[in-house]
Structures are given as structure tokens and as C-alpha cells.
Amino acid sequence: MVTISDVAKDAGVSVSTVSYVLSGKRPISATTRERVERSISSLGYHPQASARALASNRSSALALVVPLRRDVIVPVIMQFASGVVVTARTHDHDVLLMTQDEGAGGLQRVSGSGLVDALIVMDVEAQDPRVEVLRGLRQPAVLIGLPDDPRGLGCVDLDFAAAGRVLARHLAEHGHRALALLGPSPAVYDRGTSFATRFLRGYQQAAEEEGVRAVAHACEPSFAGVAAWLDRVESELPGLSALVVHNEAALAPLLSVLSARGRRVPEDLSVVALCPADVAVSFPVPLSAVEIPAATIGELAVEMVLDQLEGRAQPSVRLLPPEFHERASCGPAPRPATPRPRRSRATARMGS
Amino acid sequence: MVTISDVAKDAGVSVSTVSYVLSGKRPISATTRERVERSISSLGYHPQASARALASNRSSALALVVPLRRDVIVPVIMQFASGVVVTARTHDHDVLLMTQDEGAGGLQRVSGSGLVDALIVMDVEAQDPRVEVLRGLRQPAVLIGLPDDPRGLGCVDLDFAAAGRVLARHLAEHGHRALALLGPSPAVYDRGTSFATRFLRGYQQAAEEEGVRAVAHACEPSFAGVAAWLDRVESELPGLSALVVHNEAALAPLLSVLSARGRRVPEDLSVVALCPADVAVSFPVPLSAVEIPAATIGELAVEMVLDQLEGRAQPSVRLLPPEFHERASCGPAPRPATPRPRRSRATARMGS
DNA sequence: TTGAAAGCGCTACCAG
DNA sequence: CTGGTAGCGCTTTCAA
Numbered sequence: 001m002v003t004i005s006d007v008a009k010d011a012g013v014s015v016s017t018v019s020y021v022l023s024g025k026r027p028i029s030a031t032t033r034e035r036v037e038r039s040i041s042s043l044g045y046h047p048q049a050s051a052r053a054l055a056s057n058r059s060s061a062l063a064l065v066v067p068l069r070r071d072v073i074v075p076v077i078m079q080f081a082s083g084v085v086v087t088a089r090t091h092d093h094d095v096l097l098m099t100q101d102e103g104a105g106g107l108q109r110v111s112g113s114g115l116v117d118a119l120i121v122m123d124v125e126a127q128d129p130r131v132e133v134l135r136g137l138r139q140p141a142v143l144i145g146l147p148d149d150p151r152g153l154g155c156v157d158l159d160f161a162a163a164g165r166v167l168a169r170h171l172a173e174h175g176h177r178a179l180a181l182l183g184p185s186p187a188v189y190d191r192g193t194s195f196a197t198r199f200l201r202g203y204q205q206a207a208e209e210e211g212v213r214a215v216a217h218a219c220e221p222s223f224a225g226v227a228a229w230l231d232r233v234e235s236e237l238p239g240l241s242a243l244v245v246h247n248e249a250a251l252a253p254l255l256s257v258l259s260a261r262g263r264r265v266p267e268d269l270s271v272v273a274l275c276p277a278d279v280a281v282s283f284p285v286p287l288s289a290v291e292i293p294a295a296t297i298g299e300l301a302v303e304m305v306l307d308q309l310e311g312r313a314q315p316s317v318r319l320l321p322p323e324f325h326e327r328a329s330c331g332p333a334p335r336p337a338t339p340r341p342r343r344s345r346a347t348a349r350m351g352s
Numbered sequence: 353m354v355t356i357s358d359v360a361k362d363a364g365v366s367v368s369t370v371s372y373v374l375s376g377k378r379p380i381s382a383t384t385r386e387r388v389e390r391s392i393s394s395l396g397y398h399p400q401a402s403a404r405a406l407a408s409n410r411s412s413a414l415a416l417v418v419p420l421r422r423d424v425i426v427p428v429i430m431q432f433a434s435g436v437v438v439t440a441r442t443h444d445h446d447v448l449l450m451t452q453d454e455g456a457g458g459l460q461r462v463s464g465s466g467l468v469d470a471l472i473v474m475d476v477e478a479q480d481p482r483v484e485v486l487r488g489l490r491q492p493a494v495l496i497g498l499p500d501d502p503r504g505l506g507c508v509d510l511d512f513a514a515a516g517r518v519l520a521r522h523l524a525e526h527g528h529r530a531l532a533l534l535g536p537s538p539a540v541y542d543r544g545t546s547f548a549t550r551f552l553r554g555y556q557q558a559a560e561e562e563g564v565r566a567v568a569h570a571c572e573p574s575f576a577g578v579a580a581w582l583d584r585v586e587s588e589l590p591g592l593s594a595l596v597v598h599n600e601a602a603l604a605p606l607l608s609v610l611s612a613r614g615r616r617v618p619e620d621l622s623v624v625a626l627c628p629a630d631v632a633v634s635f636p637v638p639l640s641a642v643e644i645p646a647a648t649i650g651e652l653a654v655e656m657v658l659d660q661l662e663g664r665a666q667p668s669v670r671l672l673p674p675e676f677h678e679r680a681s682c683g684p685a686p687r688p689a690t691p692r693p694r695r696s697r698a699t700a701r702m703g704s
Numbered sequence: 705t706t707g708a709a710a711g712c713g714c715t716a717c718c719a720g
Numbered sequence: 721c722t723g724g725t726a727g728c729g730c731t732t733t734c735a736a
Contacts, residue, residue, distance in 0.1 A: 003729055014707045019731060029705060046464030050411065051729035053402035054712045064449065068434055074427045082420055085451050094467065097416065097449040099437050112398030115446065223636065249634075252604065256636050259611075282601075284575065284608050355713055366723045371715060378716095381721060403713035406728045707736080712729105719724080 002043045011039040022047060053114070061094045062305065063116040065107070067123035068099050073248050075276055076294045077122065080144070083298020084120060091306055093117070104133040111137040118305040120144070124155075126194040140308035140315070142301045146194050152315055154304045156297050159319035160195045163290045164202025166324050167244045167272045170288070172210035175333040176242040176270060179207060180233040181216035182226075182254065184247050189218055199246050199274070213237060221249035226257050241333045245273040255283050266331035277325065286327035293320055354395045363391040374399060405466070413446045414657065415468040417459070419475035420452050425600050427628055428646045429474065432496070435650020436472060443658055445469070456485040463489040470657040472496070476507075478546040492660035492667070494653045498546050504667055506656045508649050511671035512547045515642045516554025518674050519596045519624045522640070524562035527685040528594040528622060531559060532585040533568035534578075534606065536599050541570055551598050551626070565589060573601035578609050593685045597625040607635055618683035629677065638679035645672055 008015045013032060020026045021036040028036075039045070053059045064084050066077055085095045096116055098106055100123070107130060110116050117139055121130060124145035134141040135152045142154035164181075171179055181203050183189070184196050200216055207214035215237050219229040234240055245251055251273060255265065263269050265285050273280065273289045280287040300318060307313035360367045365384060372378045373388040380388075391397070405411045416436050418429055437447045448468055450458055452475065459482060462468050469491055473482060476497035486493040487504045494506035516533075523531055533555050535541070540548050552568055559566035567589050571581040586592055597603055603625060607617065615621050617637050625632065625641040632639040652670060659665035 001729095005729080015730080016708075016732075017706060020706090023731080025732085027705065032705080044464075046461065046466075048406070048729055049465040049467045050402045050405035051712090052731075054400070054406050054714085055729075055731040057712075057731095059402065061448075074430045078426045078430060081449070082451060085449055086453070089454065094462070095449045096413075097433070097437055097447045099434060101438070102441065109398065110446075112396075113401040114398075115401045252634055260636070282604055284612070353713095356715095357713080367714080368716075368724075369722060372722090375715080379721065384722080400713055403728090404715075406730085407713075407715040409715095409728075705736105708734090710731105710733085712731085715726105715728085717724105717726085720722085 001048075002045045004045070004047065007036065007039045007043060007045050010043060011035045057114070059115055059117050060092060061096050061116045062088050062302065063096045063098055063107075063110050063119040065098045065100060065102070065119070065121040068101060069123075072123060073276070073292075075278070076292055079276075079294035080122065080298040083295035084302055087299040087302040091302065093302075093306070104130050107133055107137065111139050118142075118309050120301045120305055123193075126192040126197075140305055142305040142308070142315075144297060144301060146198070146317065146319075148194070150315075150317055154301075154308060154315040155317040156300050156304060157195065157319055158292050158297070159321055160198035161202035161205075162319070163274055163322035164199040164204075164244075164246075165206040166202075166290060166322050167274070168203045168206035168212075168214065169210060170272060170324065170330065171242040171244070171270060172206070172212045174242075174270065174330060177212050177333065178237050178239045179203075179212060179214040179242050179244060180237060180240055181214065182229060182243055182245045182247055182250060183216055183218045185220050185225075186218040196246070203244060213239075219247055219250050221247055221253065223253045223257060226250055226253040230254075230257060230261075240269075242270040242330070243272070245271060245275070248273075248275045248279060251275060251279065251283070251287070255285075265329050268334055270330040270333075272330050274322075280325070280327060283329075285329050288325065288327045288330040290322040290324050293323065296320065353400075354397045356397070356399065359388065359391045359395060359397050362395060363387045409466070411467055411469050412444060413448050413468045414440050414654065415448045415450055415459075415462050415471040417450045417452060417454070417471070417473045421475075424475060425628070425644075427630070428644050431628075431646035432474065432650040435647035436654055439651040439654040443654065445654075445658070456482050459485055459489065463491050470494075470661050472653045472657055475545075478544040478549075492657055494657040494660070494667075496649060496653060498550070498669065498671075500546070502667075502669055506653075506660060506667040507669040508652050508656060509547065509671055510644050510649070511673055512550035513554035513557075514671070515626055515674035516551040516556075516596075516598075517558040518554075518642060518676050519626070520555045520558035520564075520566065521562060522624060522676065522682065523594040523596070523622060524558070524564045526594075526622065526682060529564050529685065530589050530591045531555075531564060531566040531594050531596060532589060532592055533566065534581060534595055534597045534599055534602060535568055535570045537572050537577075538570040548598070555596060565591075571599055571602050573599055573605065575605045575609060578602055578605040582606075582609060582613075592621075594622040594624070594682070597623060597627070600625075600627045600631060603627060603631065603635070603639070607637075617681050620686060622682040622685075624682050626674075632677070632679060635681075637681050640677065640679045640682040642674040642676050645675065648672065 004018050005015050008018045018036055021028050021033050088095050119141040122144040124143040124147050126148045128147050131147045146155050146157050188196050215233055219225055265271050273287050275289050277291050280289040356370050357367050360370045370388055373380050373385050440447050471493040474496040476495040476499050478500045480499050483499045498507050498509050536548050567585055571577055617623050625639050627641050629643055632641040
């Protein structure tokens with residue numbers, strides 16, 4: 001194994017000079033630098049990560065904690081993780097992959113052992129017990145999600161409230177006067193996952209502002225679940241002409257069930273969703289949808305956490321604006337709109 | 353920060369004793385061990401990873417290289433990665449996440465810098481340039497996939513040939529005499545990805561043995577691609593009554609197109625696939641399918657690579673047997689089988 | 705602009 | 721069964 005002193009010897013300089021050539025932390029004459037670099041590549045020298053970390057007290061690694069639950073949208077996780085890894089590499093950092101099930105203890109372990117310089121934690125819930133632990137660590141952290149009390153921690157996420165607003169408003173502007181939100185499975189609400197609630201609030205707020213009737217219910221992502229959900233909202237809301245879907249896994253069953261019942265999209269029923277682009281275009285009629293900018297969130301998380309690490313910035317909360325993509329699943333309301341009241345009461349609630 | 357000598361002082365023993373308590377590499381009296389452990393937890397001591405790695409020349413980390421291409425099946429990758437991380441943790445190892453795009457240089461970097469003790473590389477192609485690089489590294493490696501020349505490297509993968517055989521044979525046993533294989537997109541074959549070819553060979557072999565007619569064509573996973581594929585095989589193979597799908601992304605379009613054309617599954621056409629269980633059950637008619645045991649492959653990869661690291665085993669190739677799950681998409685051939693020839697010529701080829 | 709050398713915290717060898 | 725201690729390969733301060 002070739003070490004820094006092998007390089008120093010070969011180049012006829014001191015060890016510290018080689019180190020400074022590598023780090024750029026002090027000026028080096030062009031000729032010296034060149035000699036050193038020649039030796040480095042001719043010897044095939046690679047600085048040893050552990051020695052560097054020990055001496056500098058920096059690991060050049062970030063921890064990334066990903067969820068494993070079955071109700072997460074796997075492709076979104078992957079996009080996000082890719083964004084993190086690629087961005088980390090452009091800042092000369094590596095990524096240590098951890099799973100949710102290591103829990104708070106895992107965070108303490110990697111932090112305490114100095115394995116990483118900073119942490120990025122996905123899928124953080126409103127009352128996540130890990131939040132308090134993260135606040136107590138030596139290393140900075142950025143969360144994907146928005147806990148109730150984010151003090152001291154960076155947060156990045158889609159602005160779910162704005163996403164809910166955008167979708168509801170879009171339907172209202174197409175003349176729809178009665179909307180239904182197909183929400184995530186009940187388990188997601190039970191867990192107190194804040195994004196579901198934020199989306200719902202945005203949806204309700206826009207519906208109210210636009211003066212349209214709107215219901216919302218959680219939905220199990222299966223054929224049976226979707227069928228039951230449909231029965232319920234159709235009986236609950238006569239004149240229903242548009243759906244907002246915040247449940248990726250329910251999309252396929254939903255569209256199957258609709259087609260089986262002879263309800264055409266968008267002629268009979270408009271559908272808009274929050275889902276990745278590739279999912280949106282995987283149906284016979286491409287879905288108008290808001291996307292989760294997962295890769296961007298990943299990049300941003302890395303940049304925020306490194307800014308905190310270098311003292312360039314304080315922890316802050318960043319909610320990214322939703323991007324709506326119009327495709328083919330949203331049309332005008334089928335029946336001429338009934339005379340629009342100046343200010344109708346919006347009804348929106350999230351039942352079980 | 354609390355160090356090993358703080359613990360030694362607190363417990364009234366030497367640092368080496370603390371070290372040996374931690375590693376268990378030499379006998380320690382019960383009383384000493386207890387005192388040391390008490391000090392460790394009362395001081396909240398965490399051994400520093402970098403110092404340990406420097407002194408022991410072991411990082412206790414594995415590199416995991418995941419693909420980023422759009423034609424990979426993301427959930428399978430995730431299952432696999434989870435299996436790797438969880439298993440690595442049970443063996444006291446962490447996982448460094450790398451992306452495909454770091455290429456051979458990335459492998460050399462993490463290897464040369466001693467960041468990891470071993471490497472696991474996913475999605476390895478028949479003529480993958482990384483194979484030669486991996487062979488030259490100091491650390492052992494295990495590949496997911498099967499390159500043409502795997503000498504010196506461990507390999508784990510599904511036995512794709514057996515999977516192709518199982519599916520074709522299953523259909524033949526249900527009386528189907530004319531089969532079509534809907535393969536991955538042409539890009540996959542062009543890339544020389546060995547799993548596609550292995551699956552195809554197994555399918556062809558079983559068809560020949562069973563004396564059934566069988567065609568095979570690559571297919572773009574889109575509505576247009578699937579429709580064109582269907583037109584082609586139906587005109588090419590009169591009496592076609594069963595499909596084998598080796599293209600997860602094409603499943604949804606395929607089933608939509610079939611339903612739009614009034615072809616019922618399984619009454620008019622039987623369909624079997626190679627896909628994850630959750631995908632198989634996400635359609636109106638649950639698909640009989642072979643699954644990729646991704647989590648198992650991940651576990652196995654970790655165990656194999658650690659066995660190599662510890663000198664407990666030589667690099668070897670392990671192909672896991674396919675597991676077929678009967679669901680609802682496969683029925684008997686619709687028309688009574690034509691008199692079965694003793695040994696008919698099977699036709700199977702993979703056109704563009 | 706460069707060199708010398710003191711650690712960083714741990715492991716594992718050598719002694720006892 | 722336990723202690724002392726020489727490194728592991730690098731960074732960074734102090735000195736020149």
C-alpha cells in the first residue's frame with residue numbers, strides 16, 4: 001500500500017507538502033505541485049480515508065436514512081436517494097445508507113462513532129421521536145418532511161398544502177363544483193404523517209375559496225378499497241365530477257374500477273393526482289398531475305446540511321412549490337354548471 | 353468527546369483491556385468486564401470508527417453500487433438494497449451507497465482509500481468493464497448478475513433460465529400449444545444484459561422440450577409498443593393462447609390493451625409473468641408469476657462477500673431457483689388442443 | 705513557499 | 721488474565 005510518505009519521498013518533498021497539495025489549504029509553487037502530482041499518479045496513491053478522518057475529525061460522509069415501509073412510494077425514494085448521492089459526490093462526500101428500522105439508536109451510533117459529518121433523514125412524521133434525538137447530536141441534520149417542532153433542524157419538502165390547493169383550484173377553474181379527494185390509506189393518517197394533513201388542508205382551503213363542494217376520505221389502495229371509496233363519495237356528493245388522488249398505489253385500481261363501471265376519464269369524470277411523471281403517463285389516459293420533485297429535494301437536502309456543517313447557514317425550512325403538468329385526464333365539468341352561488345359552503349372532512 | 357482512555361481511567365484498567373472487552377479477542381474476568389461496561393455506558397462512550405479503522409485496517413463497511421437507469425425495476429432494487437443493509441448490520445457492517453455512474457473509477461476510489469472492506473455491485477452485464485477492475489481490487493466483491501467471465505468474483509442472481517423454463521412449461525402443461533414471450537425493451541438486449549438472454553434460452557428450451565410453438569420479441573413498455581408487439585405475435589403465431597411477460601413496465605399497458613381489445617384473461621388468453629408479488633396482485637386479475645427474491649439475493653450477497661473477506665469461502669456463483677406463484681391469470685387453453693405431435697419443431701427467436 | 709513533528713483514538717503485539 | 725506501548729496514515733501547528 002502506497003502512503004503519503006512514499007509520495008513525499010518520490011517527489012523529494014515533505015509529507016506536509018504533499019498533504020497541502022492535496023487539500024489546497026496553502027499555496028504551493030507550480031513546480032512543486034507538478035512534481036507531487038506526477039508522483040501521486042505514477043505511484044497510484046489514494047489517501048486513506050480512515051487516517052484522514054482521524055486526523056481531521058471529518059469523515060466526508062453523510063448518513064441517509066430511508067424508510068422501508070410498504071406504503072411509501074418506492075420510486076420517489078430512489079429518485080431522492082440518487083439526488084442525495086450524486087450531489088454528495090459533487091461535494092466530495094460519500095453516503096452511508098441506513099434504514100428506518102435502526103431507529104434513534106442507529107442515529108446515535110453513527111453520530112457518536114463519527115462515521116458521518118451530517119445526517120439526512122427521510123419520511124419524518126409530525127411527532128417523530130427521532131427529531132429530539134437529532135437535535136441532540138453533534139452533527140447537523142436535515143429532515144425530509146416537516147415535524148411539528150423543527151427547531152434546530154433543517155427541513156425540506158414539497159409544499160403539500162400548495163399542491164392540494166393547486167389541484168383543487170385547477171378543477172374548480174374547469175367548472176367542477178363537486179370534488180372528492182382520494183387520500184392515502186388510513187394508516188398514513190393514523191401515523192400522523194404531516195404531509196397527508198397538509199395536502200388535505202390545502203385542498204379544503206382552495207375548495208372553500210372557490211366555493212365548491214369537496215369531500216375527502218382515506219382509501220385503501222386495493223380494488224376493494226377503491227370501489228368502496230367510490231361508492232361512498234358518489235352517494236355522499238351528488239353531482240361529483242372530479243377526483244383528486246393523493247395515493248399513488250390506488251391510481252391503477254381506481255382507473256380500472258372506473259373503466260369497469262363505464263365512467264370515462266375525462267368525459268364523465270376528471271381526475272388529477274399527486275404522483276411521479278412516469279406513473280402519470282403509464283395509464284391509457286395520461287394523468288394531469290403534480291409531481292414530487294424528489295431529485296431536487298435530495299440535492300437541496302445535501303446542500304442545506306453541508307451549509308449547516310460549514311457554518312454557512314442556519315437550519316431552515318424549505319417547502320418547494322408544486323409543479324403542475326397538464327395532461328389528458330382533466331376536462332370541463334360534464335353537465336353545465338348549476339348557477340354558481342356567491343359563496344357556497346364547502347364541506348370537506350377526512351373520515352375513516 | 354469521550355475516548356477509550358477516559359473509559360480506562362474511569363474503570364481503573366488499561367486501554368488495552370477496554371479494547372479487548374469491546375472486541376472479545378481475549379479472555380477478560382467477569383468483574384473487570386463488568387466494571388468496564390459500566391464505565392462505557394455511564395460515560396456514553398462510542399468507539400471512533402476512523403481510529404478503529406486506521407489501527408485495524410478494517411472499515412467495517414461494504415460498498416453497494418446500485419443502477420440508476422430508467423429501465424430497471426425500482427422496487428426490486430429497493431428490496432435488494434434493504435436486504436443488503438439489514439444483513440450487513442447483523443454482521444456489524446455499514447453500507448456505503450454508490451451509484452452506477454461513478455463507474456470503474458468510483459470502485460477504485462473507495463477501494464483504494466480503504467473506505468470499504470468489500471463491494472457488492474448490482475446489475476452487472478455480460479461484458480461489464482467493471483468486472484475486470486473488480487478482479488484487480490484488494491477487497492473481495494460479489495456481483496448481482498452473471499458476467500461472461502466471473503472468475504475470481506462471487507455472483508448471485510435469480511436463475512433466469514430456470515424461470516423462463518418454469519413459466520413456459522407451466523403454460524404447456526395447461527395445454528397451451530402456442531406461446532409468445534414479451535421481452536424487455538430492445539435496449540436491454542442491445543446492452544448485452546445477460547439475464548434477458550438467459551431467460552429467453554430457458555423459455556425456448558422448455559418450449560422445445562414440450563413441443564410447443566413459441567415466439568419471442570423485445571417490447572417497448574408503452575401502449576404503442578405493446579399494441580405493436582401484440583399485432584406482430586398474433587399475426588405470426590395463429591392459435592396463440594398464452595403470453596409470458598418478462599417486462600414489468602409493459603404489464604399495465606398490456607393488460608389495458610388486451611381489455612380494450614376484448615381479450616379476457618385468462619379465458620381468451622393466459623398470461624404469466626416475471627415480476628414482484630405486489631405488482632402481480634395490482635391488476636384486476638392477479639397474475640400467476642415468478643418473483644425475483646430480491647431481499648434474499650441481498651442477504652446472500654452480503655454473506656458471500658463477508659465469507660470471502662474472512663477467508664471462509666472462495667468466490668462462487670449462486671443462482672437461486674425461481675418461485676412460481678399460481679394466481680388467476682392462467683387457465684387452460686381455450687380451444688381443445690390440436691392433436692399433439694410427438695416432437696414438433698419449436699420456433700423461438702428474438703427479433704428486433 | 706516549505707519542513708518537522710505532535711498528535712488524532714484505537715488495535716494488537718510483547719511482556720508479565 | 722492484564723498492562724504498556726508502538727504504530728496505523730494523515731492533518732495541522734509551529735518554525736524556518
